[in-house]
Amino acid sequence: MPPYLRFDVFTLLPDVFEPYLQASILQRARQRGLVEISIHNIRDWATDKHHVTDDEHYGGGGGMVMKPEPIFAAVESVLGSPPSCPVILLTPQGRVLTQAVVTELAAPALRRDAGDPPHHLALLCGRYEGVDERVRQHLVSDEISVGDYVLTGGELPALVLIDAVTRLIPGVLGDPDGPWDDSHASGLLEYPHYTRPPEFRGWRVPDVLVSGDHARVARWRREQALLRTWQRRPDLLEKANLSDSDRKFLEQLNTGEQDS
Numbered sequence: 512m513p514p515y516l517r518f519d520v521f522t523l524l525p526d527v528f529e530p531y532l533q534a535s536i537l538q539r540a541r542q543r544g545l546v547e548i549s550i551h552n553i554r555d556w557a558t559d560k561h562h563v564t565d566d567e568h569y570g571g572g573g574g575m576v577m578k579p580e581p582i583f584a585a586v587e588s589v590l591g592s593p594p595s596c597p598v599i600l601l602t603p604q605g606r607v608l609t610q611a612v613v614t615e616l617a618a619p620a621l622r623r624d625a626g627d628p629p630h631h632l633a634l635l636c637g638r639y640e641g642v643d644e645r646v647r648q649h650l651v652s653d654e655i656s657v658g659d660y661v662l663t664g665g666e667l668p669a670l671v672l673i674d675a676v677t678r679l680i681p682g683v684l685g686d687p688d689g690p691w692d693d694s695h696a697s698g699l700l701e702y703p704h705y706t707r708p709p710e711f712r713g714w715r716v717p718d719v720l721v722s723g724d725h726a727r728v729a730r731w732r733r734e735q736a737l738l739r740t741w742q743r744r745p746d747l748l749e750k751a752n753l754s755d756s757d758r759k760f761l762e763q764l765n766t767g768e769q770d771s
């Protein structure tokens with residue numbers, strides 16, 4: 512069966528990708544044929560003697576700008592013209608990568624039937640002051656930011672996106688339900704986790720978790736998720752999918768009837 516996902520990454524720093532990709536769950540996903548990731552060095556498409564990929568700003572000012580020619584040449588030689596898949600520019604000016612956006616990017620891969628080609632995404636990593644505006648206007652189809660701060664390049668954001676999208680693919684994680692229980696998947700932060708030993712430095716695991724009563728454990732986890740979200744990210748509660756009993760629990764928190 513073809514892979515679920517294919518990423519083509521365009522970058523000036525191709526060497527930063529493999530060490531992370533090879534050291535993580537992503538490598539297992541690649542080896543099992545669930546995802547394909549190809550890294551392309553934009554510099555290989557610079558035609559001048561010194562393979563120059565950046566130049567000064569028109570209008571003056573410090574810093575360099577990534578030239579359009581090698582970027583268009585790289586993307587069009589790999590993906591055709593117009594590109595055969597969405598081209599996502601990593602930029603602090605893009606829409607912020609939330610779990611909802613991650614799910615949206617993974618959705619075509621999750622819907623696909625056996626035998627369908629992989630869901631294909633191209634990622635374009637900026638450097639310096641970023642890419643020439645004509646790249647954004649005429650080559651890029653989506654722009655994504657990993658948060659309201661500025662990094663030196665789009666390589667870490669590209670790895671963040673690849674990691675977050677790939678872990679939603681069935682078979683990538685050991686626990687198939689894992690990604691859907693995690694923080695943000697249901698709109699809430701996840702409940703706290705404990706493992707052995709049952710007591711460490713006098714700090715005991717909550718009794719309910721060793722009770723063997725699955726219904727009580729499930730209720731405790733749900734209430735802890737609600738409590739955590741209420742304490743840390745009350746903004747998330749407005750959009751979360753809440754049951755009547757969730758709402759009742761939150762009302763008790765708001766009126767101080769529960770320990771927080």
Ligand SMILES: C[S@@+](CC[C@H](N)C(=O)[O-])C[C@H]1O[C@@H](n2cnc3c(N)ncnc32)[C@H](O)[C@@H]1O
Pocket residue numbers: 600601602603604635636637638639640641642655656657658659660661662663664665666668
């Ligand atoms: C120094 S930044 C350029 C910032 C740009 N001059 C601006 O103010 O919007 C260089 C490159 O890093 C990447 N980058 C930096 N911060 C990012 C973020 N929060 N999300 C995604 N990519 C980012 C982008 O690819 C960007 O082109």
